[in-house]
Amino acid sequence: MTLSPDEWTAIRLSLLVATVAMIASLPFGLAIAMALARRDFWGKALVNGILHLPLVMPPVVTGYLLLLTFGRKGPIGAFLDEHFGIVFSFRWTGAALACAVMGFPLMVRAIRLSAEAVDTKLEAAAGTLGASPFWVFLTVTLPLIVPGIIAGMILSFARSMGEFGATITFVSNIPGETQTLPSAIYTLTQVPGGDAGALRLTAISIVISMAALLLSEFLARRAGRGLHVAT
Amino acid sequence: MIEVSAFQKFGDFTLDASFAAEGRFIALFGHSGSGKTTLLNVVAGLLRPERGRVVIDGATLFDADRRIFLPPYQRQLGAVFQEGRLFPHLSVRQNLLYGAWFARLSGKDAKLARVADLLGIEPLLSRYPNRLSGGEKQRVAIGRAILASPKILLMDEPLASLDDPRKQEIMPYLERLRDEARIPIIYVSHSVAEVARLSDTLVILAGGKVRAAGPTIELMQRLDLLPVVDGGETGAVIDAVVMSHDDAYGLTALASRAGQWKVPRLDAAPGKRVRMQIKARDVMIALRQPDGMSALNVIPAVVAEIGPLDAPSVEIKLDCGGEALVARLTRYSVERLSLRTGTPVFAIVKSVSFDRSALGVAWLKSTDGGCRDRSTIAKAPRSSSKRK
Numbered sequence: 001m002t003l004s005p006d007e008w009t010a011i012r013l014s015l016l017v018a019t020v021a022m023i024a025s026l027p028f029g030l031a032i033a034m035a036l037a038r039r040d041f042w043g044k045a046l047v048n049g050i051l052h053l054p055l056v057m058p059p060v061v062t063g064y065l066l067l068l069t070f071g072r073k074g075p076i077g078a079f080l081d082e083h084f085g086i087v088f089s090f091r092w093t094g095a096a097l098a099c100a101v102m103g104f105p106l107m108v109r110a111i112r113l114s115a116e117a118v119d120t121k122l123e124a125a126a127g128t129l130g131a132s133p134f135w136v137f138l139t140v141t142l143p144l145i146v147p148g149i150i151a152g153m154i155l156s157f158a159r160s161m162g163e164f165g166a167t168i169t170f171v172s173n174i175p176g177e178t179q180t181l182p183s184a185i186y187t188l189t190q191v192p193g194g195d196a197g198a199l200r201l202t203a204i205s206i207v208i209s210m211a212a213l214l215l216s217e218f219l220a221r222r223a224g225r226g227l228h229v230a231t
Numbered sequence: 232m233i234e235v236s237a238f239q240k241f242g243d244f245t246l247d248a249s250f251a252a253e254g255r256f257i258a259l260f261g262h263s264g265s266g267k268t269t270l271l272n273v274v275a276g277l278l279r280p281e282r283g284r285v286v287i288d289g290a291t292l293f294d295a296d297r298r299i300f301l302p303p304y305q306r307q308l309g310a311v312f313q314e315g316r317l318f319p320h321l322s323v324r325q326n327l328l329y330g331a332w333f334a335r336l337s338g339k340d341a342k343l344a345r346v347a348d349l350l351g352i353e354p355l356l357s358r359y360p361n362r363l364s365g366g367e368k369q370r371v372a373i374g375r376a377i378l379a380s381p382k383i384l385l386m387d388e389p390l391a392s393l394d395d396p397r398k399q400e401i402m403p404y405l406e407r408l409r410d411e412a413r414i415p416i417i418y419v420s421h422s423v424a425e426v427a428r429l430s431d432t433l434v435i436l437a438g439g440k441v442r443a444a445g446p447t448i449e450l451m452q453r454l455d456l457l458p459v460v461d462g463g464e465t466g467a468v469i470d471a472v473v474m475s476h477d478d479a480y481g482l483t484a485l486a487s488r489a490g491q492w493k494v495p496r497l498d499a500a501p502g503k504r505v506r507m508q509i510k511a512r513d514v515m516i517a518l519r520q521p522d523g524m525s526a527l528n529v530i531p532a533v534v535a536e537i538g539p540l541d542a543p544s545v546e547i548k549l550d551c552g553g554e555a556l557v558a559r560l561t562r563y564s565v566e567r568l569s570l571r572t573g574t575p576v577f578a579i580v581k582s583v584s585f586d587r588s589a590l591g592v593a594w595l596k597s598t599d600g601g602c603r604d605r606s607t608i609a610k611a612p613r614s615s616s617k618r619k
Binding site: 119121122124125126127128129130131132133135139140143144 | 333
């Protein structure tokens with residue numbers, strides 16, 4: 001099975017977009033998950049609702065909203081372009097942003113669940129031993145939620161690999177710039193004689209998804225063993 | 232000097248307790264729901280009450296009026312909890328050094344070695360908490376608290392989750408800790424045996440309030456406190472000295488002001504001070520010196536006080552040469568023997584009723600030096616007659 005250069009480009013781009021989306025959303029995901037798991041604040045239900053919107057809205061709607069806010073003429077997009085030279089629209093960075101937004105609820109949910117499972121009494125014990133809240137988080141909470149963080153990252157990555165609707169709405173389908181695997185497959189199915197290419201990319205897509213799943217299983221098991229939690 | 236006071240409402244429970252103690256091993260005693268753990272959490276800084284004060288040896292940790300509240304991590308505590316609360320992702324060694332690291336200790340390894348030796352946990356250092364037994368976990372938790380080089384050690388029922396053999400396994404370590412670590416200890420417990428054996432000062436809590444506070448030996452003889460303390464486990468506490476051992480019969484002879492005692496063989500050298508708790512239900516009373524009797528401890532005494540006669544069982548306080556014993560009899564027996572205050576009697580205690588949990592190494596040690604003399608409390612005058 002040989003792949004055309006265009007197909008390779010789509011695969012590389014997809015991996016890049018998914019990886020960047022996963023890593024860039026991690027700090028935000030961790031912060032919001034911890035806030036939702038541990039703190040009570042005004043408007044918590046609202047934050048939680050907005051966070052889950054990308055899961056329940058049609059991806060096209062999410063993409064269109066991104067276009068309105070992060071597009072060149074959108075309020076945030078214009079600001080970022082003017083002050084930092086960061087442009088999202090019709091760039092691979094925009095694809096990464098769309099993927100990050102779509103995967104965000106999954107990541108937050110996984111981290112939040114594992115944070116809620118951590119016994120806060122352990123954190124209190126660390127406090128009585130002289131650890132400030134910052135050190136308690138770093139030395140007790142964080143190591144104990146590593147499995148949740150790994151699960152959240154893998155979910156975000158897998159969601160990004162499959163993301164289509166929001167991406168194509170927000171940054172279109174430009175080969176070499178925004179054409180990720182799903183977009184490439186979609187394009188190939190729209191042209192005569194593209195079936196073989198679509199099938200090849202489909203196979204690749206399945207392989208990557210499976211690999212991500214297996215990797216997450218492996219890492220979670222290793223982290224679990226590292227925790228020496230009694231089973 | 233330890234001063235604690237706290238006022239806080241929780242729904243239909245109100246904590247309104249205060250005590251001040253010079254003691255170095257203070258037991259907060261009470262039934263579940265009496266507020267003892269809540270009060271300990273106030274000392275730890277895990278709870279900030281509406282009103283109150285916490286002052287430990289001159290350092291103010293909390294003062295509601297002056298708006299002082301140090302968070303737990305600035306209080307230089309060591310805390311041991313009922314469930315151990317070891318960090319599951321850290322080895323025993325890492326757990327032990329956790330607090331030491333934040334205390335920025337120098338010579339950590341030497342201190343670690345000493346504490347591991349004191350608690351008998353050297354063989355466990357490289358293990359993880361899930362591979363430890365309950366008793367081992369608690370010993371590691373105690374070591375972790377000591378290694379934080381605290382100004383005060385707080386223990387919240389450290390033995391409650393353990394079975395009896397495990398309790399007996401840890402008790403000697405707590406006694407060594409009490410005698411060798413020069414820091415005050417506040418110990419929460421609902422076990423009369425632990426409190427009687429370990430503490431020099433007792434704070435009895437009931438319904439969120441301090442019912443009584445003072446030297447353990449004095450409070451353990453007060454008949455008016457018996458209903459608060461417990462049903463079957465109460466009894467006077469006596470400090471005695473080991474006289475000799477009788478290996479042929481597995482007995483040890485002890486001397487106290489009350490007289491000579493024969494108890495099951497103790498692992499303590501002659502001259503060593505030991506503390507024993509004699510449960511009220513194990514003490515019999517005879518009007519004449521009995522003969523042809525199996526019980527080995529027959530102590531001449533005078534009835535000092537008779538408890539309320541409104542229940543089927545009655546507590547009698549006996550004065551045995553300046554030392555107090557408490558006996559629990561049926562009201563029928565009290566009337567049959569026509570016991571009155573001042574009646575001369577003999578107190579009879581079977582040697583086998585001293586189980587291991589009732590006997591411990593006492594505060595005052597005549598054999599090894601370096602330990603501060605705490606005799607002021609143990610030798611406090613018998614003020615019971617004055618009080619009533």
